[in-house]
Amino acid sequence: MNGVRRPITPAAAVRLVAQRELGARLRTRGFLIGTAVILAVLAAYLLFQAALVNNAQRTTVGLTGQAAAIAEPLRAGAGQLGLDVETRRVADAAQGSADVESGDLDVLVSGSPANLRVQVKSELDRELEAVLTGISRQEVLSAKLVQAGLNPAEVMRDVDAARIQVTAFEEHDPAQGQRTVIALVMMFLLYMGITAYGSLVAQGIVEEKSSRVVEILLSTVRPWHLLLGKVIGLGLTGLVQLAILGVAGLAMASATGVLTITGVATTTLLWGLVWYVLGFFLYATVFAAAGSLVSRQEDVQTVLTPVSMVLLVGFIAGFTVVQEPEGTTATVLSLLPPLSPILLPSRIATGSAGPLEIVAALVLTLAAIAALTWLGGRVYRAAILRTGSRIRLKDALRA
Amino acid sequence: MGERTLEIDRVSKRFGDVVALDAVTFDVRPGELFGFVGSNGAGKTTTMRIVLGVLAADAGEVRFDGAPVTHETRTRIGYLPEERGLYPKMKVLDQLVYLAQLHGVPLNDAHRSAELWIERLGLTERRRDEVQKLSLGNQQRVQLAAALVHGPDVLVLDEPFSGLDPIAVDVMSEVLREKAATGVPVVFSSHQLDLVERLCDRIGIIRSGRIVACGSAAELTSGASVRITVRAPGAPAGWASALPGVRVLAENGDGTVVELAPGTDDQDVLAAALATGPVREFTRHHPSLTELFRSAVTEGAGT
């Protein structure tokens, strides 16, 4: 048996540690249930949104008597204004009035096209009123044109051909609302992912410390490799989860019709995954260093609080950033390395981060990762084998 | 020194003001079972941790096979730490395979070796159980398997017998003997001195961070004072007290226990006893390791 054993390379050691971490996490019930619960919440939210989109703005208009003739121009006119109008023939005017009172119908239109009478429960939508008025006037105009011996169709073609010219200084994006939602969801997922998996790094390290298995591990693996393997393993687990949630969420949102800008969402998701990896590596070694300072699971929370606070500040700032992604505050905050992973993807989603800003944030974050990994690794190495009371950061750094 | 010898050469270690190890020196030869004994806090665990590189020595060197022990050599050591530690939520088999792989054993061999040790140590029923669900003694067996699973070239075991039932003690002794027989140097610490005496080829006694005695059990006990029980029914009380180099430890009825100063001839005692009449019993006691240990540990304890 002695013959087959050969010295283990650093890469192999890191891979083994990462594999164990990945296997141990992916197979747990916690991971499966957690992913399923988040997916269920996401699905419920999307279905709710879809129902709102489909029903809230839909207006049902009942047409009775001669008014039935305006169904076609009504739908066309409403369509131009982006109103969702459904027309329904109502045979009995009295029944129609009752339906309006009970709420089954939003609007009941009766009378001749030139002289429309409208019944509503309390108030007629302004835009709908304009459409109906337009139809009525059109009707009157057509009658006058015929009287004057003109062909209404020809006149109307000329009238319709008249166009105003608009010059916009900024491009209007009709999907801005969707972009904001995507930005919020992405920010939430990043905050949750980095916090949850960062804490798992710390917990895993304390578990190794409190169970003393670390002594056996460190008699064959270097501290550095153990740390790196753990961080990579947990980072991959988080990435898998984020990818599952992202892809499933995207598919559901597109299927339910809530999301119409799939391209933007996909780009955001890809950027989100990139920033998750960066953010995780930025925080993982800090979480690891914090975890290595204590020896009992009960003490983990105290050492993690300062780190979690920074993430939480980023998350809270994120709501302002999403609302005003172009502002100076948003730009500056999203360029600060500790906050970039949470804030920048949102600004990418809202379309407010230029390529230069993205590159700057990437460079700054990578530099911060290098610095924090070096520092965190140092603390970890000094503290990992010292059990007992909590180790002070100063002592660990000096060692 | 010879091939495949583990040498601890003038290793010193301080913890603040506490001198834990003071130029500790001994060697464990290939195929040898070396018992490492000493009171609580004497420095056994510290020495072993330094051998495994878990602690860094302030001075001195650990060598194996003539060369200083490096990280690479350490993967060839099987280590049983004093504070047992395994992943509580990992299954026995997975755990052993993982540890073997970390020591550089390819997956298939790691599997085979893990199964082998599981069977050998009577853990077959529990191989798919999480370690935390095992009894303390069984966890201990898993821990031993973890030290052996990569087919180490050196064994360093810190109190391998603590917490084991008599059957497990037998299995453990047998395994250690067997490993030693393949030419592996084996060093273990223990407070069960009778076991150490029975099992070990050589013994090192450490006191307050210094090795105070080192050698085979026979060597260690040969220089010590000898005790003799004499049963001479006809002898008058105090018959032996006047003999030179003899100290009477107990005298009751027809039995007398005397202790001889080093260099005293026991035949003089026999002659004196015979002079009083018939001698029914004349028994020479070899001092046990326990007695030797007591004197080695207390000797000069005040200084």
Ligand SMILES: Nc1ncnc2c1ncn2[C@@H]1O[C@H](COP(=O)(O)OP(=O)(O)OP(=O)(O)O)[C@@H](O)[C@H]1O
């Ligand atoms: N991490 C540490 N920090 C400070 N002092 C320590 C540390 N580890 C050990 N010591 C001290 O070093 C000395 C030797 O301890 P060690 O654990 O090596 O003893 P031991 O021979 O293994 O004892 P035992 O039989 O109780 O296991 C003791 O005085 C102990 O207090």
Ligand SMILES: [Mg+2]
């Ligand atoms: Mg000890």
